[in-house]
Amino acid sequence: MDILLAQTLIQGLLIGGAYALIAIGMCLTYNVSGIVNFAHGDFLTLGMFIAFGLQAAAALDPYVSVAITLPLLAMLGALTYQYLLRPVARSHALVIIQLTLGLSFVLQNGLLMIFGGQPVRTPSALEASILVLGDLFIRTPQLIAFCTSLALTLVLFLVLGYTETGRRIRAVHQNPQAAALMGIDVPRVRTLTFAAGIGILAVSGALLLPGTTIWPAQGLRFTVITLMALILGGMTDFAGVYIGALVIGIAEAVGTVYVAGTTGMILPYGIFILVLLLRPNGLFGRAA
Amino acid sequence: MLRIEGLTAAYDGPPALSDVSLHVDKGEILGLLGANNSGKSTLINCISGLVRPLAGCISFEGADITRLKPHERVANGIVQVPEGRQVFPQMSVLENLLLGGTSRGARSHRSTRLDQAFALFPRLAERRPQLAGTLSGGEQQMLAIGRALMSGPRLLMLDEPSLGLSPLFVQIIFKALGELNKEGLTLLLIEQNLTLTLAYASRGVVLERGQIAIEGTREMLKGDPRTRAAYLGL
Numbered sequence: 403m404d405i406l407l408a409q410t411l412i413q414g415l416l417i418g419g420a421y422a423l424i425a426i427g428m429c430l431t432y433n434v435s436g437i438v439n440f441a442h443g444d445f446l447t448l449g450m451f452i453a454f455g456l457q458a459a460a461a462l463d464p465y466v467s468v469a470i471t472l473p474l475l476a477m478l479g480a481l482t483y484q485y486l487l488r489p490v491a492r493s494h495a496l497v498i499i500q501l502t503l504g505l506s507f508v509l510q511n512g513l514l515m516i517f518g519g520q521p522v523r524t525p526s527a528l529e530a531s532i533l534v535l536g537d538l539f540i541r542t543p544q545l546i547a548f549c550t551s552l553a554l555t556l557v558l559f560l561v562l563g564y565t566e567t568g569r570r571i572r573a574v575h576q577n578p579q580a581a582a583l584m585g586i587d588v589p590r591v592r593t594l595t596f597a598a599g600i601g602i603l604a605v606s607g608a609l610l611l612p613g614t615t616i617w618p619a620q621g622l623r624f625t626v627i628t629l630m631a632l633i634l635g636g637m638t639d640f641a642g643v644y645i646g647a648l649v650i651g652i653a654e655a656v657g658t659v660y661v662a663g664t665t666g667m668i669l670p671y672g673i674f675i676l677v678l679l680l681r682p683n684g685l686f687g688r689a690a
Numbered sequence: 691m692l693r694i695e696g697l698t699a700a701y702d703g704p705p706a707l708s709d710v711s712l713h714v715d716k717g718e719i720l721g722l723l724g725a726n727n728s729g730k731s732t733l734i735n736c737i738s739g740l741v742r743p744l745a746g747c748i749s750f751e752g753a754d755i756t757r758l759k760p761h762e763r764v765a766n767g768i769v770q771v772p773e774g775r776q777v778f779p780q781m782s783v784l785e786n787l788l789l790g791g792t793s794r795g796a797r798s799h800r801s802t803r804l805d806q807a808f809a810l811f812p813r814l815a816e817r818r819p820q821l822a823g824t825l826s827g828g829e830q831q832m833l834a835i836g837r838a839l840m841s842g843p844r845l846l847m848l849d850e851p852s853l854g855l856s857p858l859f860v861q862i863i864f865k866a867l868g869e870l871n872k873e874g875l876t877l878l879l880i881e882q883n884l885t886l887t888l889a890y891a892s893r894g895v896v897l898e899r900g901q902i903a904i905e906g907t908r909e910m911l912k913g914d915p916r917t918r919a920a921y922l923g924l
Contacts, residue, residue: 566792573778573789580776583738585764585793585841 405537410659411652412538418651419548422644424606424624425631426555429643431479431599432632433575435592437487440502443624444509445600449475449607450616451513454524464526464611471604479600480593487596488589506621513618526612547609554605559640571595575638630674636684646685649673691716691876692737692768692845697746699729699736706732707900710746714845719867719877721891723884723911724920729900730880731773734847737878738770739763750845765794767844771851773880775834779823783814786822786833790840799842807836810866828859835866846870847878852886864890888912896920 428442439445449471456467486505490497531542562568573581574591582588627650634646650670657669681687692714699707707729714720722730735741737748739760747756755763778786787807791800808815811832817825822833831851838846848867852860860883868890871877881887887894894911896904903920904911911917 569781569785569789570792572781576778576780577776579740580772580778581789582740582760583764583770583772583776584789584837585761585769585796586789587759587761 406659409538410655412540413544414652414655415648416540416544416548416651417655418648419551420544420606420609421627421631421651422647423551423554423602423609425628425635425643425647426558426640427599427602427606428628428632429599429635429638429640430558430602431483431596433638434571434595435483435487435491437491437498437502438629439487440499440625441506441509441621442600442603442628443626444506444621445475445479446603446607446624447513447616447618447621448478448509449604450524450611451517451618453604453608453611454517454522454616457524457526464524464608465528468604468608471607472601475604476597476601480597482600483593483596484589488592506625510618510621517618519618521615521617523613523615524611529612541613543609543612550605550609554602555640555644562640627670630670634674634677634685636687639686642684642686649677649685691751692878693749694733694737695747697733697736697743697748699732699741699743705744705900707736707743710897710900710902712895712902712905714876714878715893716876717871717874718893719871719879719891721887721894721908721911722878722880722897723887723894723917724897724903728897730897731849732900733897734770734849734878734880737763737768737847761793764841764843765796767842768847769838769841769843769845770847771834771838771849773849773853775827775830777822777825777830777833777837779821781822782819783817783822783825783833784819786837787814787840790837791842793841796841800840803840803842807839810839810869811836811862826859828855828862831855831859831863832866835863839870843875845876845878847880849880850882851879852881852883860886884918 424446428439431437431439452471452474453464453467456462456470457464482505486501487498490501526543528542528546533540533542533545562571570581570586570591573584573586574588578588631647631650632643634649635642635644653670653673657666660666661669677685694713695711697707697710698705710733722733724730732741736743739758743756747754749755750766750768755766758766778789787804788800791797791803813829814832814836817829822830825833835851851863855863864886867877879887879891888908888911891908893907895902896911896917898920904914904916
C-alpha cells in the first residue's frame with residue numbers, strides 16, 4: 403500500500419478512536435435522558451482548559467490532572483442535569499435545544515473571559531514522542547488516546563450489558579415509567595448517567611491535549627463531530643457510534659491530506675450527508 | 691391496609707379524580723370498575739406515585755405515603771402491573787424478572803422469588819433467554835406479573851391484565867392471581883371484564899367520571915342494575 407495512504411488511514415483511525423469516546427459520552431446522556439446536549443463539546447473544552455490551567459499553575463501533566471478533572475466534570479454534569487435540564491425535560495424539544503445552546507455560549511464566553519481568545523498548548527511528557535513502525539510514524543499520545551478510548555468503551559459496554567447498574571440504565575432507556583414501577587429511582591439513574599457522560603469528557607480532554615492547541619470557541623466543532631458520529635451510528639448502539647466516529651476521523655484525515663487547502667475540511671461533512679442520503683437510519687440502521 | 695381519603699387529581703383540564711375515598715383490606719381482591727376515562731388508571735397511578743394528586747392523602751399500613759416517590763413505594767410493598775404490560779422489549783425474560791427485584795431489600799430474595807415466578811408460570815422458565823419483545827401478549831402479561839412479584843409486594847395492583855389476551859391466557863392469568871390471593875397477597879384489580887372481576891373480587895368499587903358511583907360486596911354489585919349501567923357509561 404502507498405505509504406502516504408497508510409499513514410493517512412492510521413492517523414484517521416487514531417483520531418477517530420479519540421472522537422469515539424466523546425461520542426460514547428453523548429450516546430449515554432442522550433439515550434438515558436432523551437436530551438441532545440449542544441454544550442457537549444464545550445464541556446470537553448472546559449475539561450481541557452482546566453487541565454491547561456492545572457499544568458500552568460501546578461505543573462500537572464494532563465495525564466495526571468485527569469484525576470482532578472474527571473470528578474469535577476462528572477459533578478458538573480450531575481448538577482447541570484439536576485438543576486438545568488431536568489426542570490425542562492418535559493418541555494418542547496426546542497426549549498431543551500435552546501437551553502443547551504445557551505449553556506454552550508455561557509461556557510465558551512466564560513472560558514474566553516478567563517483564558518483569552520489565543521490558542522494555547524498544554525505541555526505534556528509525551529507530546530513529542532513518536533513511534534516508528536517501519537515506514538510509518540505514529541504519535542504516541544494519539545496511540546494512547548486510541549487505546550484508552552477503546553478500552554473505556556469496552557468497559558462501558560460490559561457495565562451496561564452485564565451489571566445491575568447497567569441493567570437499570572437500560573431499563574430507564576427502554577421504558578422510564580415501567581422502570582419507576584419496578585422500584586428504580588429514575589431521576590437518580592439519569593443524573594448518574596449524565597455525570598458519567600460528561601465525566602468521560604475529562605478523560606477525552608486529557609487524551610487529546612498533548613500536542614494540540616485549544617481555544618475557547620472550539621466546543622461546537624466537537625459537538626458537531628459527536629452528533630455526526632452518533633447519527634451515523636444510529637444513535638443508540640455503542641458499536642455503531644464507535645464506528646461512526648472512526649468514519650469521521652478517517653474522512654477528516656483523508657480530506658486534510660488529499661484535498662487541497664481548506665476544502666479538505668469539508669470531506670467528513672460531505673461523507674456524512676452522502677451516507678444519510680443512502681442510509682437514512684445510519685450506517686447500520688434498519689428501515690423503520 | 692391501603693386507605694385513600696379525598697383524593698383529587700387532574701392533568702391539564704377538568705379533574706380526572708375528584709374527592710375519591712376508598713380502602714383496600716388486607717388479603718382481599720378489590721375490583722376497580724368503570725368505563726373508559728372514568729379515572730381508574732389515574733387512581734392507581736396516584737397510588738404508585740406516578741401522578742401527583744392535587745388534594746387528599748394515601749396511607750399504607752398506617753403510614754402516610756402521599757409524598758413518597760414511586761421507587762420508595764415499591765420498596766414499601768406497593769407494586770403495579772401497568773396497562774399494556776410494559777415489559778422491557780429488548781431485554782430477555784430473565785433480565786426483565788431480575789429488574790423487578792431491583793428495589794431495596796428485594797435483592798437478597800432474588801433466587802427464591804425467581805423460582806416462585808417460574809413455578810407460577812412455567813412458560814416463563816421455557817422462555818428465559820428470549821427477548822421480551824418477541825413474546826406473545828399472554829406471555830408478556832405473565833412476565834409483567836412475574837416481574838412485579840420479584841420485589842415481594844404486599845399490595846399488587848393490576849391494570850387490565852386481560853386486555854387483548856386470548857380466553858385461554860385470561861384463564862391462566864386469573865387462575866394464577868387467584869392462587870396468589872389464597873397465599874395472602876392483596877390485590878387491587880382494574881378490569882374491563884365485569885363478569886370476570888365479579889367472579890374473583892370479594893368487593894368492588896365502580897368509578898364514574900372520576901367519582902365513586904357504587905361501592906359494595908360482590909353480591910351487592912351483582913344485584914345492582916347501576917353497576918352495568920355505570921360500566922357501560924350510561
